[in-house]
Amino acid sequence: MAIIFPSPEWLQSLFDKLNSDERYAQIARNWEGDMCVVIEPSGPLTEQHIYYLDLWHGKCRKTETLKDLFSVKSKFVLTATYENISHIMKGELDPMQAMMTRKLQVHGSMAYMMRNVPTVLDFVRCCREVTTEIL
Amino acid sequence: MQPILKVNLTTGETSEYVIPVELERDYLGGASLAARLLYPVLTRDLDPVSPESPILFLNGPLSGTAGPAVGRFVVCGKSPATGLWAESNCGGFWGPELRFCGYDGLWINGKADRPVYLWLNNRKLEVRDAAAVWGKDMYESQSIIKSEIGLPGAHVLTIGPAGENGVLFAGLYCDHGRAAGRTGLGAVAGSKNLKAIAVKGTQKIPIARPELFAPLRSASNHFLKEDTVTQVAHELGTAGVADYADYLGGTPKKYFHQGFFEGVDKVSGSTMAETILVGVSACHACVIACGRVVRLEDGEKRKGPEYETIVGFGPNLLNDDLAAIVRLGEVCDRYGMDVISASNTIGLAYHLYENGVITEKDTGFPLRWGDVTGAERLLHLMARREGIGNFMADGSRRFAAHFGAEEEAVQVNGLEVAYHDPRGVSGMALVYATSPRGACHNKSDYFLVDWGQAETSLGLKFFERHAGAEKAANVARHQDWRSACDSLVLCLFANVPAEMVAGLVNAACGYDCSVDDLLRCGERGWNLKRAINNRMGLTRGNDKLPKALLEPLADGPVAGFAPDLESMLLAYYSARGWDPVTGRPTREKLCALGLEDVAKDLWG
Secondary structure: OOOEEOOHHHHHHHHHHHOOOHHHHHHOOOOEEEEEEEEEOEOOEOOOEEEEEEEEOOEEEEEEEEOOOOOOOOOEEEEEEHHHHHHHHOOOOOHHHHHHOOOOEEEEOHHHHHHOHHHHHHHHHHHHHHOOEEO | OOOEEEEEOOOOOEEEEOOOHHHHHHHOOHHHHHHHHHOOOOOOOOOOOOOOOOEEEEOOOOOOOOOOOOOOEEEEEEOOOOOOEEEEEEOOOHHHHHHHOOOOEEEEEOOOOOOEEEEEEOOEEEEEEOOOOOOOOHHHHHHHHHHHHOOOOOEEEEOOHHHHOOOOOEOEEEOOOEEEOHHHHHHHHHHOOEEEEEEEOOOOOOOOOHHHHHHHHHHHHHHHHHOHHHHHHHHHOHHHHHHHHHHOOOOOEOOOOEOOOHHHHHHOHHHHHHOOEEEEEOOOOOOOOOEEEEEOOOOOEEEOOOHHHHHHHOHHHOOOOHHHHHHHHHHHHHHOEOHHHHHHHHHHHHHHHHOOOOOHHHHOOOOOOOOOHHHHHHHHHHHHOOOOHHHHOOOHHHHHHHOOOHHHOOEEOOEEOOOOOOOOOOHHHHHHHHOEOEOOOOOOOHHHHHHOOOOHHHOOOOOOOOOOHHHHHHHHHHHHHHHHHHHHOOOOOOOOOHHHHHHHHHHHHOOOOOHHHHHHHHHHHHHHHHHHHHHOOOOHHHOOOOHHHHOOOOOOOOOOOOOOHHHHHHHHHHHHOEOOOOOOEOHHHHHHOOOHHHHHHHHO
16 A cells, blocks of 8 residues: 555554664664654645654654644754655655755754764655655 | 055055956955966965065955855965965954955065064054064964054954964964964964964945845845754854764774774764853854854863864874863964864874884884873974974975875875865865865865765755765866855855855845856866966876875775775866866866966966
8 A cells, every 4th residue: 555655644654664673773772852843835735744753762652743843842853845855755865965955954952963863864764665655 | 345455574565456356256256366366476486485475365255244154264375385375264253354444355475574463453554563472372462462452352363383483284363263274374474474463443344235235144144044054063063073974984083094983972073062062152243153162170161172173183093082182272273283284293193103113212202092192292392393393393294204104194285184084975085186275175075065965056966975986077066166165255164055145246246146157256266276286386196195095994884995086086187177187277278267378377
């Protein structure tokens, strides 16, 4: 079955992936922190989507679709337009390139982020691997 | 642009040089304009530390405005370290203050008959006796001169004892340790008995279209503030990238001979932020504020290290003591020595000591990896030109040659390699081999492009980090962009879209230029500097890398890889329109860039 990004099914599929992927479990074994992924409307996406993920020691403890960012204070907030995040999901845009060319905004502790870039990159790999279809 | 003030230190004569409008448009300002103005006098026979040797300080058209990260100026001339084009730019507040005086540059010739400093108060220049500060360190000199002037808001650019003693990697320093560190122009100033230049101005910087400039500079600053790269630099300083650089194998260790060092984590920008950081410092009107203020055990607040200092006195020497790195960086600053060249030359000393080329008889004390007490003693010896330090003060190439080991020095054309290993980011192989000032990481910070900062608006593509000849044209294009940035004297950390930069230039200067036009100006400057170096003796054979960087590392994340420089160079010459035999820009290329006179000089 095609898993369309973004959708509740995609988020559930990512939750399952993060809790079963051995490579992610190893690389992210020291990661402690939740994050919100904010997808700004562009192209076919007409509404903002916000996904919450509670990531802890190589597992995902919880996911949730949020209506806004006021209801939760996460360690990190990643923001990109739907167009740019689609390019990342399809493997057409490197996540570091996106960050360094202003296509992906990251808010949170930069010290923690820079120390854990391998975890972030492997998280993106998991996202890509559960994405079979873009909206 | 405003005029340049010319000063002859031998005669005391001054005059104003009005920059021709066509030169402003073709070269923008800064380093490229300096290259055009100095072209006639930078000859092979010119002794860089003679009275005839010029030293030219220049701003760009955005310098000192409230635009994004435009607090920098550039200083240019002939390098005593390389015998080639010398260029070094510097942040802080000195450059903008010079513009507030009504001058966009200072062009100094001659030699004073005693140590002096210049005091420029708006357009009034005084040549003052510097006996009270000669021999004093950089911070002391600034403090004493400011006190003598007694005018709040004055900014002082000074050399330290290293510049006075002719250390070939002596720099010029202003404000809180902001440095024009590379290529030894501090030694050129010292050779002229010029200790310092103090400036204070009250005039407005001319803006051609202020109604367009104001909203654009506001938008660009907001844009810059929201940028993630800015946030990394603000929170962690330039050393914020240390963790990632190490992960990708770009951080040199043990003088470029080791790929893994367990202590890297202890000396990153992240660690500094979580331990000793107590504040930040910024250049003129900068929202990034990458400067660090740290507090060590003595309770004193002091300048914290940036990336090059951290790696140079850290992993380069297998040292994981962050406080020791802070102190060694401060020793360099106080003496007025470039931290990259100083730490690189010290790494070479440790390397030669380990391999028995030099011994305790030469040094007077042991040099052991991880123990930086030897490094601190060497810094003092270098700055004072005492003992083995007298040889080290001439830079790594001459130091190694003195002991019959020139090929061990990790340098290109006499400038020590900065701490971005081309075995981790292969684009840096071309950058180091072809930079107009030797192994420089700033004439193109291509390591950032290799990490992902491939701006499509500049026509840049994203290549794999270990790609070879296929990225040569990309490197050349990025060099052209950075050459344009050096003309504007724009901070490399100003991660704003190129179109925004073009808009600011147009509003400031009354131009209507595109990003391609800026790239063309950059290419013109790059080729002109190449031609200057060709005239001073640089040939195809100078485009090379030191032995250490062409040998694969045995361990670490990039073990087994070395760049294929030769194939990259051939592709590079083709992309540049340079003659692959002589390494010179072709007549056609020079003429296409409007450099017909230079083409005639090179090709007859």
